[in-house]
Amino acid sequence: MTPDPAATVRDLAFSYRNRRVLDRVDLVFARGETVALLGPNGAGKTSLMRLLAGRLVPERGSVRVAGGDPGRSSAVRRAIAWVPQEVALYPRLTVRENLEVFARLLGLPRAARAPAVARALTRTGLDDVASRLVGxxxxxxxxxxxIAAALLGEPALVLLDEPTQGVDQAARAAIHAVLERLPETGAALLVATHDFAEAERLAGRVLVLQDGRIRLDGRLADLLARLRAGPPEHEVALAEAAGPAAAAALRQAGFHPASPLVWQTDRRAGDTVAGGRDGAALLAHLRRHGVPVREIRVREPGLDVLYRDVTAGEPPADLRPVEAVA
Ligand SMILES: Nc1ncnc2c1ncn2[C@@H]1O[C@H](COP(=O)(O)OP(=O)(O)OP(=O)(O)O)[C@@H](O)[C@H]1O
Structure with a gap:
């Protein structure tokens, strides 16, 4: 028997005052899956997570988590872990004391608190710092x-809003290691992020939200396989930043700057590259126009390319735009 989904969203709409920020959103989150939620600033990602957490009430449609309505039931809200970007802990308490406070606030029975705190510490790799002050x-x-505080209630759904924004590489890797293991608990993870590498590392499924609508919902492996079945892209590394004439030649060849010294084609623009996909013809074109080419590399397209296609309104031809279902 298939277990009940962790969460289900049906025909969801939401407005702030008269401004519609989410519309016709239909989603099902299975237990144990990690889903990346991508979208431009203001797309509605945080609003969607707040609706899933029962902190906003739908204007239309429904949200169910672990079989209940988070807007109406505090028991259902306890099955949801909301991890906002800002740290919401007491700096003058130790990590363990913080977790004990949150276990009490969550309403866990006294006997269940110490084991829940111990589990949350271990799952987040914090045993060694449990006695340090959070501050x-x-x-x-x-x-x-x-994250540990959010896990105390054994949630069915974990909502993470940009979990690694503003932390260094080592901390980012440590947070990823924690998040990678969470689905083992049977929870569904929804991770809002602007970081494509993070989404590729953590998520089995990707959602792209734009202007309040789900523009893409698919398995990451399938999406990338289809993208990579196409012709390769090129990346040009420059010896020095391109001047106006060199920049014009690069743009004409279908490149855009990823940084001052690295220009990339994308899947769509790549079709206009002078000489097609032929690296030698491309090099000749760029040299003719005085582009200071250091190296031309073949680049495997990733989620960044897919995202750019989708948000530019041009999803890959064989991908079903999600609104077509509505
Ligand atoms: N409390 C509020 N009152 C009125 N409008 C709001 C409120 N919160 C958000 N909005 C607006 O709703 C829209 C969606 O915002 P939301 O924060 O959900 O987007 P987001 O995708 O999370 O953006 P970001 O990536 O910048 O965090 C935006 O236009 C935003 O300005």
Missing amino acids: VLSGGYQRRAN
Whole structure:
């Protein structure tokens, strides 16, 4: 028997005052899956997560988590872990004391609190710092403690809003290691992020939200396989930043700057590259126009390319735009 989904969203709409920020959103989150939620600023990602957490009430449609309505039932809300970007812990308490406070606030029975705190510490790799004051820990550890607090209630759905924004590489890797193991608990994870590498590392499924609508919903492996079945893209590394004439030649060949010294084609623009996909013809074109080419590389397209296609209104031809279902 298939277990009940962790969460279901049906025909969801939401407005702030008269401004519609989510419309016709239909989603099902299975237990144990990790879903990346991508979208431009203002797309409605945080609003969707707040609706899933029962902190906003739908204007139309329904949200169900672990079989109940989070807007109406505090028991259902306890099955949802909301991990906001900002750390919401007491800096003058230790990590363990913080978790004990949150276990009590969550209404866990007294006998269940110590085991829940111990489990949350272990799952987030914080056993060694359990007795340190939260206020003296680095930002990365504080984020992990924030996640630990959210896990105390054995949630069915974990909502993470940009979990690694503003932390260094080591802390980011540590947070990813924690998040990678969470689906083992049977929870569904929804991770809002602007970081494509993070989404590729953590998520089995990707959602793209734009202007309040789901523009793409698919398995990451399938989406990338289809994208990579197409012709390759090129990346040009420059010896020095391109002047106006060189920049014009690069743009004419279908490139855009990823940084001052690295220009990339994308899947759509790549079709206009002078000489097609032929690297030698491309090099000749660029040299003719005085582009200071250091190296031309073949680049495997990733989620960034897919995202650009979708948000530019041009999803890959064989991908079903989600609104077509509505
Ligand atoms: N409390 C509010 N009152 C009125 N409008 C709001 C409120 N919160 C958000 N909005 C607006 O709703 C829209 C969606 O915002 P939301 O924060 O959900 O987007 P987002 O995708 O999370 O953006 P970001 O990536 O910048 O965090 C935006 O236009 C935003 O300005």
